[in-house]
Amino acid sequence: MANTGEFALIADYFASWAPHSDAEQGVALGIGDDAALLDIAPGQQLVAATDTLVAGVHFPHDYSPAAIATRSVGVNLSDLAAMGATPRWVTLALTLPSELACDRWLAPFSAGLRQALSAHNVALVGGDTSRGPLTISLTVMGEVTAGSALCRHTAQPGDRIFVSGSLGDGAAALALIEQRWQAPEPLASYLRQRYDAPQPALELGAALAAVANSAIDLSDGLLADLGHLCRASGVSATIDSRRLPLASGLQHERQTVDWALRGGDDYRLCFTVPAALHNAVPAGCTDIGQIDTVEGEPTITVIDLDGQRDRLALQQLRGGYDHFAD
Amino acid sequence: MANTGEFALIADYFASWAPHSDAEQGVALGIGDDAALLDIAPGQQLVAATDTLVAGVHFPHDYSPAAIATRSVGVNLSDLAAMGATPRWVTLALTLPSELACDRWLAPFSAGLRQALSAHNVALVGGDTSRGPLTISLTVMGEVTAGSALCRHTAQPGDRIFVSGSLGDGAAALALIEQRWQAPEPLASYLRQRYDAPQPALELGAALAAVANSAIDLSDGLLADLGHLCRASGVSATIDSRRLPLASGLQHERQTVDWALRGGDDYRLCFTVPAALHNAVPAGCTDIGQIDTVEGEPTITVIDLDGQRDRLALQQLRGGYDHFAD
Numbered sequence: 001m002a003n004t005g006e007f008a009l010i011a012d013y014f015a016s017w018a019p020h021s022d023a024e025q026g027v028a029l030g031i032g033d034d035a036a037l038l039d040i041a042p043g044q045q046l047v048a049a050t051d052t053l054v055a056g057v058h059f060p061h062d063y064s065p066a067a068i069a070t071r072s073v074g075v076n077l078s079d080l081a082a083m084g085a086t087p088r089w090v091t092l093a094l095t096l097p098s099e100l101a102c103d104r105w106l107a108p109f110s111a112g113l114r115q116a117l118s119a120h121n122v123a124l125v126g127g128d129t130s131r132g133p134l135t136i137s138l139t140v141m142g143e144v145t146a147g148s149a150l151c152r153h154t155a156q157p158g159d160r161i162f163v164s165g166s167l168g169d170g171a172a173a174l175a176l177i178e179q180r181w182q183a184p185e186p187l188a189s190y191l192r193q194r195y196d197a198p199q200p201a202l203e204l205g206a207a208l209a210a211v212a213n214s215a216i217d218l219s220d221g222l223l224a225d226l227g228h229l230c231r232a233s234g235v236s237a238t239i240d241s242r243r244l245p246l247a248s249g250l251q252h253e254r255q256t257v258d259w260a261l262r263g264g265d266d267y268r269l270c271f272t273v274p275a276a277l278h279n280a281v282p283a284g285c286t287d288i289g290q291i292d293t294v295e296g297e298p299t300i301t302v303i304d305l306d307g308q309r310d311r312l313a314l315q316q317l318r319g320g321y322d323h324f325a326d
Numbered sequence: 327m328a329n330t331g332e333f334a335l336i337a338d339y340f341a342s343w344a345p346h347s348d349a350e351q352g353v354a355l356g357i358g359d360d361a362a363l364l365d366i367a368p369g370q371q372l373v374a375a376t377d378t379l380v381a382g383v384h385f386p387h388d389y390s391p392a393a394i395a396t397r398s399v400g401v402n403l404s405d406l407a408a409m410g411a412t413p414r415w416v417t418l419a420l421t422l423p424s425e426l427a428c429d430r431w432l433a434p435f436s437a438g439l440r441q442a443l444s445a446h447n448v449a450l451v452g453g454d455t456s457r458g459p460l461t462i463s464l465t466v467m468g469e470v471t472a473g474s475a476l477c478r479h480t481a482q483p484g485d486r487i488f489v490s491g492s493l494g495d496g497a498a499a500l501a502l503i504e505q506r507w508q509a510p511e512p513l514a515s516y517l518r519q520r521y522d523a524p525q526p527a528l529e530l531g532a533a534l535a536a537v538a539n540s541a542i543d544l545s546d547g548l549l550a551d552l553g554h555l556c557r558a559s560g561v562s563a564t565i566d567s568r569r570l571p572l573a574s575g576l577q578h579e580r581q582t583v584d585w586a587l588r589g590g591d592d593y594r595l596c597f598t599v600p601a602a603l604h605n606a607v608p609a610g611c612t613d614i615g616q617i618d619t620v621e622g623e624p625t626i627t628v629i630d631l632d633g634q635r636d637r638l639a640l641q642q643l644r645g646g647y648d649h650f651a652d
Contacts (some may be wrong), residue, residue, distance in 0.1 A: 010427060010455045011453075011455065013432045013435075013436040014418070014436055014450055022447045023443065023448055023449040024449050025447075026414060026415075027415065027449050027451055030450075030452065031453070033451065035452060036415065036451035036452040038415055038451065038467070040469075041366060041367030041370065044366070046366065046368065046467070047415055048451065048452060048465075049414070049417070049452060050417040050418070050419045050452060050453050050454045050463075050465060052421055052456045052463070053456075054421055054457065054458035054459075056458075057456060057457050058456070075463070086363070089353065089364055091362070091374055091375070091465055092376070093376045093377075093378040095380055095461055095464040101336060106336060106339045109339075110340055113340075115455075117349065121349045123350050123353050123356065124356075124357065124476065125353055125356045125364065125374065126359075126361060126362040126374060126375060126376060127337075127340065127363035128376045128377050128378045129336045130378045130380050130383060130461075131380065131471040132380035132381075132382075132383050132396075133458065135456075135461055135628075136459060136460075137378070137463045138417075138464040139374075139376060139417055141372070141467065143366075143377045205416075226631070244546075253485050
């Protein structure tokens, strides 16, 4: 389960169920990773993930219908990218107020949804529409060769930590949208595009199956998500702020590094690679640190721009990122 | 897609997409039935359905957390019952306001969810929690032998129409809850139980694979749902009000027949059977009418309590049932 802010602990209510022997048959990986892995046929696993976007929480109330659709698809497919899986089908649970149940809203929303899904050869196969506050929930189903999925709980001490693409784009874009910050062109357009249409790293995820020990989708922010990975794997980590990749046009300074470390909505992959496979990592990914053995309690050590080390207990990082707030 | 009231036409925005050749690979049955059928392995199909329950629309605002969970599961699994499929796994998209993100609400909700799922050997495998107005969306994934699923589009003229169990219970229960109507015990308790914990007819659905030509889940009301089936199959139908099965203790009168015909939330199965297999229908099901060839426009003819025939155009029946209203 993905969780933000005060909701970080809710998953515990569902994850802590004692396994029910008959019901759990075929569940290779349940609650707690980017997606579930389900045994459907010899050598093949079904991969399933659900994401919900709520108006006023995950996007501004006046956000365009097409952008809502595009963003929902990007967020949802990113979970499958982090598993190294191929998305095939989605179902849509669309809740919308009566005033949006009209052609003016539905035509651009459905067109945007179609375009975003078609770009990744994914079919909309069903769903449900209800009256209520605007909420979009997508469930994606996909496939992966049994045993080849990238998980959170399999990072090893000594692994190098990589991220795909630039970090902090989601938080910078939100600062732009909320007019708390300004950026020149073409940076502003780039950030806005990254926010409206996050591109799931599906090809990269598939390529990493043979290279990475573990992977996670960056939705809550690097520290929070790397924290999830470390907790699941029983490891600590060290990352260097000076190595965090930023969007072209941004310098490493207090604000941008904070966005990269703590901002959400980046939808990049964070993955760990054994040192021997370091050179096999695809281009465009950046080495930002290393997985460590746990000494005392599990921690993430952040080396700041001055080279100072700040050791953060994982427990402090559970909150994650509270998206666009009311 | 299931739809109610003004939302009946929304599915058209998504169902009318021209097939996208690559994306549609493996989609044996997409939007428009109770669930999607997806080819996952030789001889085997994945069955997927999504249902959303919104506070104040699908259940009262002060409804108990355990009942919300139980009802959500019943509604969701009923879609798979109507396909003759076996449910295996669900994902949960839970949106809830901050004041409910507490043990007082989450403990009974998660316990109710667990109990309802375990009763049918279904595992919760993932999900997403978000801050927002209370909305529960479940996506169920299950399995069926390829080619054996019960669909809406396969009714044949001459088929007899059956329903499982009593009709109108959902509407009668809502009248009780809203204090518009009164009922003596044990009828009142029975109706309340039917509303809180609708039992998906999974065993019946599986047994019908060898008997029925077509089936649909009764969620919007008999007339609306039989209308969906007739539209999909290109047929008309005749049903006899005097044969509609009512809860024990209720008589056939104007109000109860109206609930049985137009009330929603019954979660029974409506299915059609070739005349030759009439005797193979499991006990507890009632023959209520017949599938007809279309003469002029497709219609459902309702024989009322006085034996009078009322011929309703399918187009009139698209609205379905508008659940618990604000």
